[in-house]
Amino acid sequence: MSVKLYHKYSDKWFAVPKWVDHFISVGEELVLEGFESSSRIVTGIVVPAREYCAALVGFGMVVGDTIIRDRPSNEAHFNKLLCLEPGAPVVYHETDKKIRNGVICPPEKINDNYFIKFQISEPSKKGSGIFVLIGQEKAFHLHPSTNPVTLPKRRTVKEKILHNEFVGKLLPGCDLINFDIQSKFVCAIVGKKHILEQEIVNTPFAVSSDSRFTEGTLQDVLRVNSFAQGVQSHRSALLPTSLRQQPDKHIVEKVETGVIFDGADAFLRWGAIWPNRHLVIILDRTELRFNDAIHGINSIFSQNRLDIARSVPFSDLVPLPGIEILAFRERIQ
Incomplete structure (x- = not known):
């Protein structure tokens, strides 16, 4: 993403740290990768703390999708x-x-x-x-x-109708009219609703131009269906880990790019219902079911991995200190 994000601390705006751009890039690269009918990308990321990681990957997917696919002639x-x-x-x-x-x-x-x-x-x-x-x-x-x-x-x-100024500055040159009225599920995020709502809806970010900061939230771009207000369009779906019944089939089938799992519980609970979409699993070592999730990822890796050159789109991303990434292409059965 070419536009720099800022976060607020003590009523002042500061450029977001490098790890934020790192997770946004993972989402963008998966959209750029598109799909092969016979394979998908599975990405496991171990971090010291999961806060905002899943939301930022989803944010990157929607940004990438908007730049690439919302510009028809x-x-x-x-x-x-x-x-x-x-x-x-x-x-x-x-x-x-x-x-x-x-x-x-x-x-x-x-x-x-x-x-x-x-x-x-x-x-x-x-x-x-x-x-x-x-x-x-x-x-x-x-x-x-x-x-x-x-x-x-x-x-x-x-x-x-006033277009969101934050979105306009974040996605210059994109068809904002289409973005405002077209609904689709670029991605789905699986996790705890109250935590994701705090990160996506209630945390301010900003973009800067001409020495002026324009404030917004991740929701302005992510457009999570569960957090959308009134007739606002949606671009992503939220599936709470607390969900007791099978997720809505309509949502599952309509996800276009990938699914982000915020934690081991999210992956172990609903990781198997998207057999042909890119998967991003965010884990931290303090989770009770961390080892179970790692075992699940390793099983996919050992059984169905395709060992081909340049098999993952972000293999050139340098892992940041404290972050481990395992990304591979899986054969779709």
């Missing part, structure tokens, strides 16, 4: 809009701070060029409804919506 997005059925709900961003709901109409062809047509108000007593045409160059102003819409009878006062 105007043409690709325009063609996607052309395929929408008439009546499909859409969200129209007139500007970065103004939004309207609408419904798709059949496209129009003008001078051999196609335009997306959509309606933003119902007919009134004095006239017809309001329709908007946009060409390919403005395709990213319009996005499909998962929510049904009711059009107003007249052109209403524009609603305001």
Whole structure:
């Protein structure tokens, strides 16, 4: 990640230590690696203390995914809009701070060029409804919506939507409109909910530009489903270790990149339900079930490891003092 994070101590901002960037890089590299149909990356990391490690790996996965996959071309997005059925709900961003709901109409062809047509108000007593045409160059102003819409009878006062300034500075050049409204599960984090909530939601971080600090939290990027407020989109899932029943199948199947296990209990409880996603297991030696978790990782290593050159994406990362990393490629059965 090119943008530097800061943390607060005694009401002052300080650059985060190197180990923070280290764990973010692990998450980013796994996204860059993508997938081979026959294998995945399993990473075991032993640390002196687990605080923030799992959250930072997940943060890195979402950052990497946003940079790589949230930049489709105007043409690709325009063609996607052309395929929408008439009546499909859409969200129209007139500007970065103004939004309207609408419904798709059949496209129009003008001078051999196609335009997306959509309606933003119902007919009134004095006239017809309001329709908007946009060409390919403005395709990213319009996005499909998962929510049904009711059009107003007249052109209403524009609603305001303020993009998160922290996210904007952290991910410059990314499609923030898409980030705001598109939900998916880039990763899942398995751990104790109250601890992860403190780290992800309640701990302030900042980015700096022009000698000014813009404050935010890891949640602004991670968008953990359990911590999302209102209609906020989600980018990651939380599975508490206290969960007594099998995790939601919908979430398990929808995780795109990888799963981070915050501790031995998390890995031993739910480590087997993702047979084809990257795994990152964060452990510390003081855990009661540390040896059991190490045995589980070693079993995977000895039975299914693929011994091929450059088999892991972050093999060039230099382990920091006090941190041990075992990363290998596992054959998917």
